[in-house]
Amino acid sequence: MTRTLAFLICxxxxxxxxxxQQLSAKYAETISAEDLRRHLTYIASDExxxxxxxxxxxxxxxxxxxxxxxxxxxxxxxxxxxGSKGYFQKFNLxxxxxxxxxxxxxxxxxxxxxxxxxxxxxxxxxxxxxELILVKNASEMNDVEGKxxxxxxxxxxxxxxxxxxxxxxxxxxxxxxxxxxxxxRFKTLAAERQAVLSRYNRMRLEATDNTSQPSKSPSFVVSSxxxxxxxxxxxxxxxxxxxxKKTLKNATVTLKSQRxxxxxxxxxxxxxxxxxxxxxxxxxxxxHYDHVGIDKKGEIYNGADDDGSGTCSILELAExxxxxxxxxxxxxxxxxxxxVTGEEKGLLGSRYFTDVDPVIPLKQLVCDLxxxxxxxxxxxxADNDKYVYLIGSDKLSSELHAISEKANKESIDxxxxxxxNDPDDPNRFYYRSDHYNFAKNKIPVIFYFxxxxxxxxxxxxxxxxxxxxxYQQIVRLVFHTAWELANRDERIVVDSNKK
Numbered sequence: 198m199t200r201t202l203a204f205l206i207c208x209x210x211x212x213x214x215x216x217x218q219q220l221s222a223k224y225a226e227t228i229s230a231e232d233l234r235r236h237l238t239y240i241a242s243d244e245x246x247x248x249x250x251x252x253x254x255x256x257x258x259x260x261x262x263x264x265x266x267x268x269x270x271x272x273x274x275x276x277x278x279x280g281s282k283g284y285f286q287k288f289n290l291x292x293x294x295x296x297x298x299x300x301x302x303x304x305x306x307x308x309x310x311x312x313x314x315x316x317x318x319x320x321x322x323x324x325x326x327x328e329l330i331l332v333k334n335a336s337e338m339n340d341v342e343g344k345x346x347x348x349x350x351x352x353x354x355x356x357x358x359x360x361x362x363x364x365x366x367x368x369x370x371x372x373x374x375x376x377x378x379x380x381x382r383f384k385t386l387a388a389e390r391q392a393v394l395s396r397y398n399r400m401r402l403e404a405t406d407n408t409s410q411p412s413k414s415p416s417f418v419v420s421s422x423x424x425x426x427x428x429x430x431x432x433x434x435x436x437x438x439x440x441x442k443k444t445l446k447n448a449t450v451t452l453k454s455q456r457x458x459x460x461x462x463x464x465x466x467x468x469x470x471x472x473x474x475x476x477x478x479x480x481x482x483x484x485h486y487d488h489v490g491i492d493k494k495g496e497i498y499n500g501a502d503d504d505g506s507g508t509c510s511i512l513e514l515a516e517x518x519x520x521x522x523x524x525x526x527x528x529x530x531x532x533x534x535x536x537v538t539g540e541e542k543g544l545l546g547s548r549y550f551t552d553v554d555p556v557i558p559l560k561q562l563v564c565d566l567x568x569x570x571x572x573x574x575x576x577x578x579a580d581n582d583k584y585v586y587l588i589g590s591d592k593l594s595s596e597l598h599a600i601s602e603k604a605n606k607e608s609i610d611x612x613x614x615x616x617x618n619d620p621d622d623p624n625r626f627y628y629r630s631d632h633y634n635f636a637k638n639k640i641p642v643i644f645y646f647x648x649x650x651x652x653x654x655x656x657x658x659x660x661x662x663x664x665x666x667x668y669q670q671i672v673r674l675v676f677h678t679a680w681e682l683a684n685r686d687e688r689i690v691v692d693s694n695k696k
Contacts, residue, residue: 217680217684218607220521220526220680221608221676221677221680221681222608222677224517224518224520224521224526224676224680225517225608225673225676225677225680226673227516227517227520228513228514228516228517228669228672228673228676229513229669230665230666230668230669232512232513232516233509233510233513233665233668233669233672234660234663234665236265236508236509236512236513237501237505237506237509237572237660237663238660239261240258240261240486240501240505240508240509241499241500241501241505241658241659241660242499243497243499244257245257245258245499246490246491246497247488247489247490247491247497247498247499247500248486248487248488248490248500249487249488249489249490249491250290250400250461250463250487250538250539250541250542250545251290251400251461251462251463252490254490255463255486255487255538258486258487258508259285259464259466259486259536259538262284262466262486262508262511262512262536263283263284263285263466263468265512265515265516266284266466266467266468266515266534267284267468269468269515269516269519270519270522270523271284271468271469271470271515271519271534272468272469272470272471273467273468273469274467274469274533274556274557275287275465275467275556276556284466284467284468285464285465285466285467286464286465286466286467286549286550286554286556287462287463287464288402288463288464288465288549288553288554289460289461289462289463290400290401290402290460290461290463290539290542290545291400291401291402291403291404291405291458291459291460291461292399292400292401292458292459292461293399293405293456293457293458293459294456294457294459295309295454295455295456295459296455296456296457296458296459297453297455298315298453298454298455299452299453300312300313300419300423300427300450300451300452301324301450301451301452301453302426302427302450307423307426309417309454310387310388310390310391311384311387312383312387312419312420312422312423313373313387313417313418313419313420313423314386314387314390314391314417314418315390315394315415315416315417315418315454316374316416316417316418317394317416318394318412318456319412319415319416319417319454319456320410320411320412320415320454320455320456321411321412321415321452321453321454321455322411322453322455322456322457323453323455324451324452324453325370325371325451325452325453326449326450326451327343327344327345327370327371327449327450327451327452328343328344328345328447328448328449329344329345329346329347329373329427329428329447329448329449329450330344330345330346330347330447331346331347331348331428331438331445332346332347332348332360332364333348333349333441334348334360335359335360335362335363335364338363338364338366338367338369341364341367341368341369342367342368342369343368343369343370344369344370344447345369345370345371345372345373345450346364346369346371346372346373347372347373347374347375347419347424347427347428348360348364348372348373348374348375349374349375349377349439350374350375350376350377350418357374361374361414361416365414370415371415371416371417371452372414372415372416372417373416373417373418373419373424373427374416374417374418374419375419375420375421375424376418376419376420376421377421378420380420380422383420386418388493389493390418391493392492392493393493399542399543400461400539400542400543400545401543401545402545402548402549402553404458405458412454415454417454421435421436427448427450428445428448429446429448430445463487463538463539463546464538465535465536465537465538465546465547465549465550466486466535466536467533467534467535467556468515468533468534468535469531469532469533469534470515470518470519470522470527470528470531470532470533470534471531472527472528472529472530472531472532472683473527473528473529474529475529475530475688476529476530476531477531477561478530478531478561478563478688479530479531479532479533479557479561479562479563480528480530480531480532480533480562480563480564480566480679480682480683481532481533481535481562481563481564481565481566481635481640482511482514482532482533482534482535482565482566482567482568482675482679483511483535483536483537483547483565483566483567483568483631483632484504484507484508484510484511484536484537484567484568484569484631485504485507485508485536485537485538485539485540485541485546485547485569485630485631486504486505486508486536486537486538487538487539487540487541487542487546488500488503488504488505488541489541489654492656496656497656498654498655498656498658499656499658499659499660500658501572501658501659501660501662501663502570502571502572502573502650502652502653502658502662502663503569503570503653503654503658504540504568504569504570505572505660506568506570506571506572506663506668507567507568507569507570507571507645508536510568510571510671510672510675511534511535511536511568513672514534514672514675514676514679515534517676518532518676518679528680528683528684529683529684530563530682530683530684530688532679532683533557535550537550537631540569540630540631544629544630544631544633544634546631547631547632547633547634547635548634550634551634551635551637551638552634559638559640562635562640563640563641563682563688563689564594564597564635564640564641564642564643564682564689565631565632565635565636565640565641565642565643566642566643566645566675566678566679567630567631567632567635567642567643567644567645568645568672568675569630569631569644569645569646570646570647570648570649570653571585571645571646571647571668571671571672572647572662572663572664572665572667572668573647573648573650573652573662573663573664574647574648574650574664574667575647575648575649575650576650577648578614578647578648581612582664582667583609583611583612583667583670584611584612584613584614584647585611585612585613585614585645585646585647585671585674586614586615586616586617586618586626586644586645586646586647586648587601587613587614587615587618587643587644587645587646588615588617588618588626588627588632588643588644588646589618589627589632589636589641589642589643589644590618590641590642590643591618591693592618592627592636592641592642592693593636593639593640593641593642593691593692593693594641594689594690594691594692594693595690595692595693596689596690596692597641597643597682597689600678600681600682600685600689601613601643601678603681604674604677604678604681605674605677607677608673608674608677609670609671609673609674611670611671611674617646626644626646627644630644630646632644639691641689641691643678645671645674645675647667647671
């Protein structure tokens with residue numbers, strides 16, 4: 198009798214195990230290259246203009262993701278300002294830039310980076326009114342103290358710098374360098390200058406004190422059309438003055454170039470699937486859906502691989518689990534599907550979730566599976582696309598690492614490359630994607646990655662170059678791993694503390 202009972206128990210657990218494996222395989226097969234391509238064709242399209250953080254393109258991507266979560270029946274859990282719950286975890290970023298900058302002529306304002314632009318980081322926090330004087334060279338700095346000096350740029354950059362220096366040595370309030378460029382070329386120059394200076398406008402989660410001191414040597418480049426308007430003369434008369442044929446009367450303008458925090462509205466997108474008997478334990482699956490936008494030449498960085506590939510993986514993983522749940526095979530543990538913003542600006546969206554507003558208490562989070570760039574190959578694997586880099590799987594939980602290895606062996610059987618898991622890896626990829634904000638809080642992670650390629654952060658990162666059969670397989674691997682984590686009897690242990 199005892200032997201019979203033992204046999205029946207073994208048979209029961211064996212059949213249960215086989216059934217679980219069969220279910221995992223069944224729903225993993227619903228993840229298709231065709232669906233991934235369909236989603237990615239929109240997410241990485243020109244219409245979204247590179248999904249820069251806080252941009253209209255990023256908001257369109259967020260709407261697309263939220264609508265997909267809603268269509269699957271995922272629960273909205275992010276608190277909204279009106280007390281309801283939504284799919285968007287909205288928050289503000291802060292970017293140091295120009296809050297208010299203009300040249301006022303009469304009742305009209307001329308905005309910077311259009312008809313004029315600053316030479317460097319110029320801060321004039323309150324309006325100043327200055328008398329203007331047109332000079333030809335450094336020897337004409339007589340009776341200019343406290344005034345604004347205009348001069349035409351020279352072909353020699355050092356000469357232009359010398360005239361500017363002489364003006365400030367003479368005590369001028371402001372320098373305006375009149376560009377020799379025509380109207381179209383000047384617009385291009387202004388846009389290029391804006392792109393260069395924006396590199397100093399790093400986004401942050403925290404606001405800063407905006408009491409920065411005014412610039413001691415504020416200088417601007419103005420178009421010749423604006424210079425004529427500032428001096429109250431025709432463009433033709435200004436050009437004659439440049440050649441020495443006319444002397445102009447002085448004029449007065451008011452200007453401002455206030456630096457400070459620019460508020461950038463953005464959001465993480467969340468879809469929640471409640472588990473059954475272990476619903477208070479939560480698996481998190483993440484990818485960032487923003488990218489870097491448009492460059493100074495107007496080229497769109499579509500970010501198909503970085504990280505359109507991860508974003509669309511989340512959509513397909515959510516759909517596969519939703520199909521399982523609809524058929525009565527929902528996960529025992531809850532799953533949070535989350536696409537985060539601000540990764541390209543310093544992992545800001547995931548940090549907001551873990552450090553500022555964890556919608557789900559961190560102690561309930563079992564692990565984070567993070568997907569960032571899995572649609573291409575790097576040069577080290579040019580002859581073998583059946584691989585994926587895994588980073589972090591063994592750093593906090595030996596069980597997570599073992600589950601990952603087993604899931605791979607029993608499903609796609611790719612080469613799992615741990616090159617970048619080395620603590621001495623000079624690339625420091627472990628610290629460079631959103632999983633790190635979970636890992637630093639002792640939440641086990643796996644980072645799925647296929648390496649950097651020639652189109653990394655370049656305009657060529659397009660859908661046409663994505664290797665969809667390979668991409669599909671890696672998403673299926675993530676599904677198998679998540680399935681086991683969500684349905685096993687015991688929560689994985691945190692038993693190591695590797696850096």
